[in-house]
Amino acid sequence: MNLKTLDENIIKNLSIWLKISPEKIKSLGEILPAEPNSYYEGLLDLEILSQFEGNIRRFVHKIVKCLKEKDKYFVLDTLKKFRQLKRKGLIEISECRFVKLDKILREKLSIPPIDWNGKKAVICLSHDIDSQPDYDFCPEIVKLNQKYNIKSNFNFLTDAGYNPEPEFLKKLKEGGFEIGLHGHTHDIAIGIRPEKRIKKELTLAIEKLNTPIYGYRAPAFALTKRVLRVLKQLGLKYDSSIKSISCYGQAVETFYPYRYPGIDIWELPLTIQDDRIFRDLHLSCEEGLGVIKEITKRIIDAGGVIVINNHPRLVQQKLYYYKELLKWISSLDNVWVTTPIELINFMENREKSIR
Ligand SMILES: [Zn+2]
Numbered sequence: 001m002n003l004k005t006l007d008e009n010i011i012k013n014l015s016i017w018l019k020i021s022p023e024k025i026k027s028l029g030e031i032l033p034a035e036p037n038s039y040y041e042g043l044l045d046l047e048i049l050s051q052f053e054g055n056i057r058r059f060v061h062k063i064v065k066c067l068k069e070k071d072k073y074f075v076l077d078t079l080k081k082f083r084q085l086k087r088k089g090l091i092e093i094s095e096c097r098f099v100k101l102d103k104i105l106r107e108k109l110s111i112p113p114i115d116w117n118g119k120k121a122v123i124c125l126s127h128d129i130d131s132q133p134d135y136d137f138c139p140e141i142v143k144l145n146q147k148y149n150i151k152s153n154f155n156f157l158t159d160a161g162y163n164p165e166p167e168f169l170k171k172l173k174e175g176g177f178e179i180g181l182h183g184h185t186h187d188i189a190i191g192i193r194p195e196k197r198i199k200k201e202l203t204l205a206i207e208k209l210n211t212p213i214y215g216y217r218a219p220a221f222a223l224t225k226r227v228l229r230v231l232k233q234l235g236l237k238y239d240s241s242i243k244s245i246s247c248y249g250q251a252v253e254t255f256y257p258y259r260y261p262g263i264d265i266w267e268l269p270l271t272i273q274d275d276r277i278f279r280d281l282h283l284s285c286e287e288g289l290g291v292i293k294e295i296t297k298r299i300i301d302a303g304g305v306i307v308i309n310n311h312p313r314l315v316q317q318k319l320y321y322y323k324e325l326l327k328w329i330s331s332l333d334n335v336w337v338t339t340p341i342e343l344i345n346f347m348e349n350r351e352k353s354i355r
Pocket residue numbers: 128129130182186218219220
């Protein structure tokens with residue numbers, strides 16, 4: 001692999017991660033001769049939703065809209081199970097392509113790991129509020145977060161059977177929590193809708209929330225470049241819908257936030273979420289915790305960012321898991337626990353400081 005001819009967008013992100021100029025990186029020239037430049041292509045500018053899958057989802061979304069809450073989950077669950085057929089093995093964290101490259105470059109250039117506000121790694125906790133039961137349990141989530149002094153984020157929908165009340169949003173903001181956008185409806189095919197429609201829906205949702213919004217998570221990770229372009233136009237700073245690691249092969253293989261190629265919005269890769277543990281893998285609270293702790297420890301070792309997403313209605317059923325998770329996170333003293341937007345601000349300052 002030759003750094004002189006590696007894609008400019010990759011070089012740009014390596015430069016932010018390593019906090020050195022792109023020229024310095026390129027000056028290294030040929031490294032890792034066994035790997036062609038193409039080995040790193042198509043990772044950072046990943047689109048989660050393909051046109052094919054989008055069409056299936058568009059159809060399912062239409063049906064689901066007319067169903068009762070209980071039946072909705074059954075249909076969406078079945079869709080997920082079909083997806084399981086495409087499952088591949090999970091890649092080891094230290095084997096992820098950008099983790100490996102980052103490590104080699106740091107060694108070659110004698111650059112220490114990123115100093116995350118004096119800590120070795122970062123954890124961001126997020127919550128997607130998909131339905132009324134999710135919304136109803138939010139105050140309890142806030143209380144638990146406050147008990148462990150954790151600031152997290154809440155991604156809201158504005159047409160999903162609940163109404164994000166202004167007083168509650170105000171309370172969140174005053175408590176140092178972040179308010180994010182999950183969309184207008186929970187449109188699992190949003191990524192393949194015409195750009196005009198995406199813009200109309202997201203504009204409406206932002207207006208309804210009527211508070212500064214910085215970040216977005218796509219419903220069912222239906223992310224495409226179309227959505228990212230709209231987010232950028234609407235002034236959002238980041239998206240957090242692409243996974244760091246995935247057993248479907250749709251992953252960026254880095255644990256750092258990065259500038260999405262060609263669009264320049266920040267992408268904050270998601271590490272893991274509760275429904276993966278409980279719905280897809282059917283793990284118990286203890287087992288689920290074990291998985292998250294193990295992944296987290298490995299990412300801390302790699303000096304990266306861990307983004308854990310939860311759904312309040314699932315948390316309500318797995319309260320032991322959630323409480324223990326918060327307790328454990330608050331006990332990690334080598335980790336900066338913060339909101340996504342605080343982390344993105346940190347990245348922007350880091351980017352500005354590169355000369
Ligand atoms: Zn959702």
